[in-house]
Structure formats: C-alpha cells, structure tokens
Amino acid sequence: MASVTPTLGAARRIVVKIGSALLVDRATGALREDWLSGLAADVARLRAGGAQVILVSSGSIALGRGVLGLAAGELALEHSQAAAAVGQIRLARAYEAALQPHGIVTGQVLVTLEDSADRRRYLNSRATMETMLSLGVTPIVNENDTVATDEIRYGDNDRLAAQVAVTCGADVLVLLSDVDGFYSGNPALDPAARRFDVVERITPEIEAMAGEGISGVSKGGMRTKLMAARVATDAGCAMAITLGSTDRPLSALENGAPSTWFLPQTDPQAARKRWIAAMKPRGELVVDAGAEQALAQGKSLLPAGVTAVTGRFGRGDPVTIRGASGTHLGTGLARYTAEEAKAIRGRRSAEIEAILGYKGRAALIHRDDMAT
Template sequence: MSRKDILGEVGRVVIKIGTTSLMQGRKSISIDFMDSVAEQVKALKDEGKEVLIVTSGAIGVGLKAMKVQANPNDIPIRQAAASVGQSILMQRWADSFQRQGMIVGQILMSLDTYSDRDSAINLNNTIDSLLDNGVIPIFNENDAVCITEIKFGDNDTLSAIVASRTDADLLIILSDVKGLYDSDPTKNPDAKLVPVVHNVDASVRSMAGESSTGLGTGGMRTKLDAAVICKDAGCSMIIASSKEPDAIYRAATGDDIGTIFVSDSEISKKRRWIKSAHASGRLVIDPGAEKAVLDHKSLLPVGIRSVEGTFDKGEVVDIICEGHRIAKGIAGYGSKEMSAIAGKHTAELEGILGRKDHKEAIISENLVVL
C-alpha cells in the first residue's frame, strides 16, 4: 500500500517543530528554515489544507538573548527565558509568514487548558475561527508560568494533544533524525529506517534512542508516546527530518518520507476528549464494578471503594482497580458528594444527598475503557 493510500484524504495538519530545527548550530534561530516552513504551509493552504503549528524553542531563544548558560536547572531562569524567547520567536514566525501573505495567531497552553471541557470547547472554537479567517495558529507551552504539575513535559506531547483535540488528520513531527530506526543509528551504522508502524508495542519501543541535543526535551520515546495519543484519536503521525528538503509538504501530500504511524479508525469527539484529558482525581473501584466498566456499563456508587483528589462534576477522573488504571470518565458528581455516596446502594442516595438525582457515578456514554 502506498503512503498516499495509508494517509487517505488529509484536510487538517498539525506540524511540530523542535528546538533543534529552529536553532542554527544551537546559537540562533534559522530564519531560512522558518521561511521554508512558511512557504510549505502556504503551498498546503493553496491546496485547501488547514495547518496548525506547535513550536518549541522559546527557552533556547530566551537563554541566548539573556546570555545565560544553556539548560539551567533554575526554574525561574527557565521561565524568564521562556518569557523573553516567546516574544522573539513569535515575531520571527510572524515575519516569515508575512512574507507569504499570511498572519499568525499565538496560543499559549498548559495541561489544564484542555482538562475542563468548556475551556476545551472554547479553545477549539477560537482555533476554528482563526483557521476560517486564514490565520495560522501557533501553539507553545506556556513555560513562563507553568509549574511542574500543569506542564505537558515536552512539545511532542503537546502537539499530539493538539492534533487529537482539533480532529487533525495528520501530525508531522520534524526532528533531527529521519524517523524511527530499528536500532540506534548513532551506535549502529547498519540501522534501518522503519517506514511504517501500525502499533507501538514493546518491540517498537525497544528501538527508541535518545535526543541528540542539549536544548530540546523530547527524544524518540516521547515521540512514540505522541504516536499512541494520535493513534487513539484517529490521527496518523509522521516523524521526519527537518533537514530533508520540503519535508512538511512531502509528508502531508503522501511522499515516502520518514516514519508514519498509522491511525486507528474514527473515534468520537467526546471519547477523544475523555481519553486525552488530564484527570483531576481518581475513583478506586472493586472488582465487581471493574467488570461492569469493562463491559461498557455505567459505574454505580456502590462499586466505589474510595475517592482521591478534588474535582467538580463534569471533570475527568481516572478509574482504578487493584492499582491499575482501567478507564477514564466524566464524573457525575463532585469529589465531596462522590465521597459521601461511595459504597452506597442506589436506594440510599436520596437520603445522603437530600435530593433525587441520577443513580450513576459515571454514565456509560461518559466512560472510556483504556
């Protein structure tokens, strides 16, 4: 099967551009590279495709501007560098796209941006409005204010979540390597590029090496994690080298470049959101409730052993049984009420809550088995 057949019709593309692609010799932004990206995006837009960009590099750019040693462990310095670097980075992107007659819009995100469903819907409405008006959305993690608990951790993960939440057909991750190899190419000169991956299993994970740069935070392992997120969301993913001529355009139009991770079949928008959302708490359940959940039935309060964390009704929680996360779902009650009714039978709920309410802790349509 050809790459074009595997990809199918690509309408919306997310492009993740890593620090090593942007920084020329680890010292400065490559304006030529950014201009090339803008040219390729323009060509894709002219063919009717929608394009979103996830950019890294703000911290690296800021460190250079501030003349601070690369990759310090001091979090405030990194956050200050992100603040300085993000404004410089966006100006460079704006300049490159302006030369192609396009404008860009900045979206800074943290992990909790997509954890609340209303916020997620509002963000997607903003993204759709930008695209409808010909604007290229450019995402980055809000490193200037994010703390460890609300960070994506790396922009490979961020790009995969953006792709999954915006119903993208394809995520292209530009990297310093040509794709996934069957062994570490820096150690084995006979390593071969793997052109197609259908499942990210143990054998595939064993192939992952490490990032070659001191400025980036994402290696091949984080890219494989991103591939899993995309696959579960029905989005294909391609890893390609930023050094390849016209890598973005070629990847998006079905050329045999890099490694493609083939997507699953279509998954509903709600299931995509639940599956990828940051869990605000945990419900620990008994084996009987586990069987019901695995059979795609609703979770009843009687099957809940304990409630962990603080969350509101409508937030996503993890479902845990015997130490294993088996599902995620949208909580039908907040953590306070959930704790009060945990382990209780349906007939007892009205007396505990003081009102008649639904009997389920999480209804079946709001549960996703992992």
Template sequence: MTNLSEVSKAKNIVIKIGSSLLMNGNRFNSIWLKSFIDDILYLKSKRKNLVIVASGAVSLGRKYLNIKKEKISINTKQACAACGQVILMKNFMRHFEARKIKVAQILLTFSDTEDRRKSLNSRETIKTLLELKIIPIINENDSVATDELKFGDNDRLAARVAQVIGSDLLILLSDVEGLYDKNPKKNKEAKLIQKVTNINSKIFKMSSSETNDFGSGGMFTKIQAAEIASTFGCKTIIMKGNTNSPISTFEKQKKGTIFTNVARKKDSFKNWLGGSINISGSVHIDDGAIKALNDGASLLPSGIKKISGNFSKGDIIEILNSKGKKLGRGISYYDSKELNLIKGKKSIYIRETLGYEGRDEIIHRDYLFLK
C-alpha cells in the first residue's frame, strides 16, 4: 500500500475536518486541534500547500444560543451558523497563531464553485492566500445557504475546493479508519478496504448507512467526494481523524482507504465541468453516439434515445448509456422540452421541428467531459 508516498508526493492538499472532531461534547476540542496543528507544521515543513475545510459552526452556535431541541428550523440553523462561525474562527486563529501560522476565513455558497465565473474568482482568492503563506479555512456559508442550493455536506464541498485549486490529494478525516465491507460496529469480521481502484455501485453499496453509518456526512458522501475528486486527477484518502495528530498517526500505521482511480488531468474548464455537482438532467445515448464521442465528436440529437429531468439551455446534464452507466456530462445547447422534440432526429430536421435554426449539436465537444 502506498499511502505514505501519496501524502509525501502531493503538493496541494485539501484536508476536511468534520464537526465531530472539533467538538468534545458541547465544547470546542482544543486538545485535538493542537495535535492537528502538529501535523500542519510537519506538512508545511515539506513545502505543501494546505487548505482546510472545517465544519462545526452550527454545533457551536447551538451551544452559544443555548438551543437544546434536536430539530430546528432552517432560519434558526442559519442563525446558529452565523454565531458559531465566529467562535470557530476565533478558536482557529488563537491556536494557529500561537504556532506562528496565519489563517484566513473563506465562506462559500453553492454558486461559488458551481458557477464558472465565480469558481475562477474563488480560485484566485485561494491561490493568493497560499502565495502569501496563509492557510485558508473554508466552510459553507450556512448562514445564507438554502436547502435547494447548498452542498449539504462538507465532504463534497472539500472535493469541489480541491478541484478549484487543482489539488492532487484530498484527505477526509473521519470517525473511522476508512471504508469497511461491513459495519464494524455490528460485525467483528468487517474488513477495512485499504485501496479502491474503481468507484462503482459495489463501493457505494458498502458506503450505505446500513454498512458505514458514521458522522453527519456519513461514508456515502465521502465516496461521492472521492468520485468527484477522481474526475480531475486528485486522489483521496479517508483516514481516522479522532486521534491526536491524525495524519502522522496514519503515516505510521498506514490504516485508511485510498482511492486511486483518477482520470488524467484535463484543462481547467473540463476539470470544473467533470466535478460539477449541479446536474440538472440526463440523456441516454446509443452505441453509435458513444463511439462518436470517444472519437472526439460532439453529441448530436440523432444519438439520443431518452431524456430525463427538466433543464434549461446552458445547464449541465449527465450522459448515460442504454444501461444507465455514467459516461460523462456536458453543457446542453437545448432545454429538455426542445430535446424531447428533436431526440433521435438528424440535425437537418432541427429547424423543421422547432421552427427556428438551432445548432447542429446538443453538446459541443468543447463543452463535453468524458470519464
């Protein structure tokens, strides 16, 4: 297993910390954070560029506002996040500055990574901080995010941040050592999957709540994050975080799950497209269209067999084969209503069908990402 070398070889590393690691009961876990900073100092001594994605604002805010009931409204949750984020960063700054490390806060909304222009702006901000030897501490802006437009978990946020900065390693600190084939809390025979070379339905089944029910994000979202990271050439390691100096401990014990099934690095735009989590619909295509796409062609209406979802022109849609396997995604030139009218037809019949002159292709090859 090559976990040690993966950490050593990586230049740009995104580290995700869950709220369960930063909280000790109802209090901020300063002891754990101090030991984690030991890891950060070690990685910085190896000239690594580091970005931290940290949860915990809502939990800290609940304590600050003395809110004890389990279920709270979205507005109350946003208020908790607004209060808790201040406490979170206050603790980060106090402990990091005590070790002479400067940190900065960045709060991202869904559109800050899923909108291409905003994504580029986020990238420049993070890159500038790294050039200034400052560690960005990133969290979702839960004080303004809505359920309809939010990441929902910081695992996927961390993966998108990794894409934005072109990271080559994503570290997800977890409540457990990694992905198990069975629930280790219920099965003594459960085995740790130390290396995953292909994220498929079997892997996702292993990560289901019945098999790996850990943390607020859960193992399922960590596999989703690893899948997103793999699209732009970034490896992922899930390791046990609820121990002192977790990264150093991991390097010594070599216990964790590494995902090595990464695609070749593409240009910045296609990396953004491949890792997008804002998918509005999908199209199923025939074998002829699959061959054409693999040969470098654009997607034409004649190759489309089925359309799912309601989407608009300019939305990102998934491309599937006849069996539902994901082949890639791209930006659609037509909305779903128009596509339903012209699917299966040759491009020369688009004007006759729609009543206006449209583009020949559904997705141009320049706006297409293939796995």
C-alpha cells in the first residue's frame, strides 16, 4: 500500500470511538454536554461532505453509577450491569439530543463479543448497520454491559471499535483518546519520548514501545490501541489516535492537530474477499445461466437462480457456488440454512415469506459476502 497519510475528508465511512472520560465528568458524574455538542457538529459536517459516521461510545456505566449513587472504584459485576442498564438509556438520549438539531437520526446498537465470534450474529449485525447507514441513520454502538460477563466481553471499546470498523468495511477509524498519538515511550515518564506522525506497519519494535499502557484514563492503555490498530489496518482500515478532550476533536484532526495515523495494509473489500475465500465450504449451490451472468456482473445471488443445494450449513456458513456446467464461481456466506435454501431455491424473493413463514432477506448470498 502507498504510504500516503489518510484524511477524514476523503473517507467514505468513518468509525469514531469515544471513551467515558470524554463524555462524563469524573468528579461529578455529569454528562459533558458542551463537548458532546461540539462532536455532534463535527459529525454533521462529515455527513454533509458525503461520509457515513458510526459512533462507538462508552459511558453507560459511568452515567448509571452516578444516578444510582454507587461508590467510586471497581464495581462488582452485578452493580456494573445495573449501572449500565440505567446509564444506557441516558447515553442514547444524550446522543439523540445532540444530533437531532442537525437533522440526524440516531439508532442504538448493543453488542457482545459473541456477536462477532458467531458468523450468523456477525452477518446479522453487519446487515443491520448497513441498512441503518443506507437509511441515513447514525448508529451509536456500545458493548452490552447489562448482559456481558468477563468471558464474553470485548473488555475495552478500542477493540470493539476496531471490530465495528472491520464489520462495516470502514475506511477510517478514529480513537479519541487522552493522549495525542502513539509515542516511542511513555511521555509522562520519558521526556525523550517522541510521537509518531505515521506508522506504516506495526513491527515488533512498535509493539515493544507500547509497554504496559501510556493512557492514564482508558481501561486498556496504549497496548489495546495498538491491538485495535492491527485489527483495523489488516482489514484495510486506516486508524488515527488523537486527543479527544479538545472542542470539535474531529475538525481539529482534519485541520492537522497532533495525531498518529496507522496506514492500512490492504483494501477493505479485498481483505474481506480473502477472508471469505479462505474458509472451508460447508455446502454447495448450483446456479442457472441467468444467475451466473448476474454474478459475473457483481450482483447478489437470489433464490430464483439456484437450481440445487447440497451439504449441511447454517446461516453465515461458507458455501461453494457453481455454474450449471460445474464451473467454480466463488464462495459466499449463506443467509439461510441448507434446509431453508432448499425450500426457496428457484423461487422469487417475494415468495420467501409464504414458504418459510417469516419475511427473510431477498438475497441468498449478498454480493458483499461473496468472493468470486
């Protein structure tokens, strides 16, 4: 990949991670409404320029514990879950109030680690956010702390934001942090530590510089940010770390504020296609000539074009696609189980509800979930 520093202005889809310390005053537990208003103005400006924006936001536990009067310090799991339940309502309301004056509709998406580990849940999450974005909605994503336990937690929203960026095929991920970039050492302890403007590739030397964490406020520190950078850049998404506490932080980043950019190692779509192509197929679909021609034009595979279904596969599992003559046409992630696919093969999408008893998705395999 060319080592050209990315910019927000050129991005088509942007994921922004916001930590609790930016949203909630640590001393009072109150929402920092002025800061959030500035962020909302930034989001509106990016959208006006043609970008889609997804916000990955912490803050539910911090808001909820203040309402419940819970003491400072580490919370027991049940108290954390209760605080999240109370705070999540307020967090969603705060984003709605901040973005609504700009004519922006918001939607809440709560996820757990299982939602990305399970292919069916992953595809459902991806399809939901894609639909929200296509309808002009700005998704507000957070970990579902009301049900998540240590075994099924992302554990920090840096990792969650990177996964969301990969799931949605984002061009840019921005981590609004309490530091203004990635340093060669901890700048609070080492006066000689220097900030990197650009990291072209995450090497073992770069990893060693992360140490045990530079950030004094965030849960995971710089090590988790570097983990997020690896996940994002390997999937073709550029990532920036910049100071979030300033007013209008996204405008500041675009105008040259101190930051570190991690460069993508590939194209997002190419990375996804390689991931799908590397999977072991669980079944096979045979398609007619019309569907084969449609696939060659980059279209989705509809049930009407399928003539045969073999194998045992579930929703989200990879299947081989073959032409009538046996030609290998590609691999795709099925949106239906093998039994459902057999029931609707050769039928129009409008007939799916009558056959299966529920309103399913129009495509059996969406073009974005296909490697040909």
